[in-house]
Amino acid sequence: MTPDRKKEFDRTMSDQNHQITILAENAMAGNRVSIEQLVDIFHQDIFRLVYYKTRTRMDAEDITQEIFIKMMKNLHRLKSPNKFKSWLFSIAYNHIRDYFRKQKMLGVFGLNAGVKDFNPEDQDTNNPDEDLLKKEFQDKLFEFIEDLSRWEKEIFILRFINHLKIREVAAVLKKNESTIKTHLYRAIEKLSRNNELRDLLTGDAG
Amino acid sequence: MDRNEHLNKNTIIKAVIDGTDLSKAEQDHLAECGGCRSEIDRFKSELDTLEQKADITAPLPTRRPVLPEKENYSFRLFRPIFAAGLTALMLVAFIWWPNGGIPVYEETTAQILLEMEADERLMTDIEELEGIALSGIYMDESEETEDLMEDEFMDFLIPTDNGSVI
Structure with missing residues (x-):
């Protein structure tokens, strides 16, 4: 990214953050329109986070719905509107953790279907070649994420799948920034050794 | 470096x-x-x-989250008061109700007398059973009554014309 593009990107991000803060303020005051606007802004991000954790669209959609209901019910607990994004991701992160705990409990009694495999029908194109490439990339990415340790996994997803800044990841996981950097370092180091995935990123695959 | x-x-x-x-x-x-x-x-x-x-x-979500209508604020405000009131009401009812609302079976004198009669009958039956261990049916098949045994035995020992003991 060139310095000019970076400045433009930072300005856009700053404007967006300002807009989110105002919406969060209004939402806390009970403004329904602002709440709906926040849902519009974040529901794809939250869905993506849940999808990369659960790997099924149906579960991801149900959990996303539950997360936003939780958000709405707990808006009065949000302390600073400028931390809305981290706060929402914290809710999502905790809700996903509860989901996996429940799955684990059901697993003890043999009532859950276990970890679901990635479903190629979850993808949206009608182009078989494109679908194949997407599936190949996603398989490799899931495989890579699966091999990471618990914290490396959580941090890698929040940083690179959800595009959160290190400061925001630290706020979501309630850890200090240097801890986040340490885990992120290990995850990236593992990525640097994963030639199969890197080939797909640089276009050298096949 | x-x-x-x-x-x-x-x-x-x-x-x-x-x-x-x-x-x-x-x-x-x-x-x-x-x-x-x-x-x-x-x-x-x-x-x-x-x-x-x-x-x-990553696939796109097929549906946007639908938020419920906002909870009635006045109810939310009064919910703790409502819960406290309901608890107090239940506590009063519990104290006021005889025996704390737990049902107790009250026996009448007639019922007691009937039960005593039934007990007496049962004791009589037990005593009878102690004397004759076998029931009537088995007694008929297994042995004859004591009186009959005695008459026949005496007639065998000292026969009479009309068959009666002198």
């Missing part, structure tokens, strides 16, 4: 995460070394591609 020495892989990764974490010497080297800068840019570019591809390959 030596100012002219290239950054190693670990330092490159550190620079990718946060360039400000590099030491003064490493930052100075980076400012002068195009090779190391391009190595960092190449790595950053790979990570950017990963982010973009992860976005593209």
